Amino acid sequence: MTAPRMTTQTLSVLSTMLGEPEADWYGLDLSKRSGLKPGTIYPILDRLLKAGWLERRWEQIDPVAEGRPRRRLYRLTGVGAPAARRALDDHLISLGQPVPSPGATRRPGLA
Amino acid sequence: MSAVALVASLIALFVAVAKGILGKEIQGRIERRILRSVAATIASLPEALQAEYAEEWRAELAASMAMPLTAAAFARGLRRSAARLAGESARSRSAVTAGSSGRPSRAGSRDIEPWRSRSRARLAGRIGMVRNAGAAFLSAPAEKGFAVVLTLVSAGVAFALDGFAFAVFIAAISAGYLALLFAVYALNAARRRRR
Numbered sequence: 001m002t003a004p005r006m007t008t009q010t011l012s013v014l015s016t017m018l019g020e021p022e023a024d025w026y027g028l029d030l031s032k033r034s035g036l037k038p039g040t041i042y043p044i045l046d047r048l049l050k051a052g053w054l055e056r057r058w059e060q061i062d063p064v065a066e067g068r069p070r071r072r073l074y075r076l077t078g079v080g081a082p083a084a085r086r087a088l089d090d091h092l093i094s095l096g097q098p099v100p101s102p103g104a105t106r107r108p109g110l111a
Numbered sequence: 112m113s114a115v116a117l118v119a120s121l122i123a124l125f126v127a128v129a130k131g132i133l134g135k136e137i138q139g140r141i142e143r144r145i146l147r148s149v150a151a152t153i154a155s156l157p158e159a160l161q162a163e164y165a166e167e168w169r170a171e172l173a174a175s176m177a178m179p180l181t182a183a184a185f186a187r188g189l190r191r192s193a194a195r196l197a198g199e200s201a202r203s204r205s206a207v208t209a210g211s212s213g214r215p216s217r218a219g220s221r222d223i224e225p226w227r228s229r230s231r232a233r234l235a236g237r238i239g240m241v242r243n244a245g246a247a248f249l250s251a252p253a254e255k256g257f258a259v260v261l262t263l264v265s266a267g268v269a270f271a272l273d274g275f276a277f278a279v280f281i282a283a284i285s286a287g288y289l290a291l292l293f294a295v296y297a298l299n300a301a302r303r304r305r306r
Contacts, residue, residue: 028171028185038181039171039188042164043195069170 003083004051009036010044011091014053014084017074021081024073026059045074053080141179145172148186152193157200164196 004010016034017025025033031041048054055077059070076084089099149172153165168189175182265284272280 026171027167028175031188037188037191038175038185040191042189042192043199046196046199069166069173071170071174072167 002051004047004053006087011088012036013041013044015088017076018081018084018088021076024075026071026073030074048080053077053083138179142176145182145186149189152189156193156197160196160200
């Protein structure tokens with residue numbers, strides 16, 4: 001598997017996910033939190049999935065009881081989380097900005 | 112109760128009822144249009160991707176349907192996503208790979224699917240060209256200044272007018288602007304044909 005193409009939007013998605021690396025995210029929420037236009041996030045998720053940085057599963061709910069269809073949830077993999085951190089650090093270094101210490105919580109969004 | 116008060120009450124009642132009915136009608140139409148748009152977007156994907164994304168996108172859409180503007184923006188975003196996903200899928204399918212002999216082989220790959228509707232492709236191209244013509248027109252400093260002055264004058268005139276005259280003026284300005292864009296587009300198209 002090759003590393004995914006890094007665009008500003010991809011970095012923004014990764015930065016958001018690294019804010020809560022153990023969390024499960026669904027597309028609409030992820031696009032809202034990362035500041036991307038709603039619905040535009042799927043090619044990015046697709047690339048990250050193909051690279052093995054993300055895994056996805058269907059939400060475990062009873063759609064009838066919940067009154068809504070099940071969502072697909074995305075989460076950083078064991079390979080994806082450190083790789084995403086490295087990619088963000090590389091990006092910050094290229095911008096000449098300080099890299100946060102490994103224990104520091106990352107703020108969602110790149111700015 | 113005076114006649115005027117009675118008429119005013121009846122009008123208020125009519126407006127309230129009409130507003131409720133029209134509001135529901137408009138919301139219903141918007142929702143139907145959004146659902147149709149998303150269905151068309153899903154249908155435009157290659158079959159493998161349709162199976163992958165149809166349920167997910169419908170679930171996300173259902174969650175945002177209570178806010179029609181967000182749902183409409185989501186549907187528009189999905190259209191862009193679908194185009195990109197289909198493009199990436201087509202590129203990976205048609206990628207030339209090395210065969211067992213070491214020579215390039217197209218085994219397992221398929222040709223890129225053409226647009227489903229030729230007229231739609233032509234229309235999309237034309238809209239893009241008109242948009243580009245507008246962008247090119249506004250990118251030149253002199254034209255940009257002209258557009259700003261025109262906008263300010265229009266806003267001044269519109270401010271001085273009211274009621275029906277205002278609506279007619281706005282319609283005329285919009286039509287004029289569109290006509291200008293089409294004229295620039297036609298000019299560019301004619302230039303291209305000459306080349």
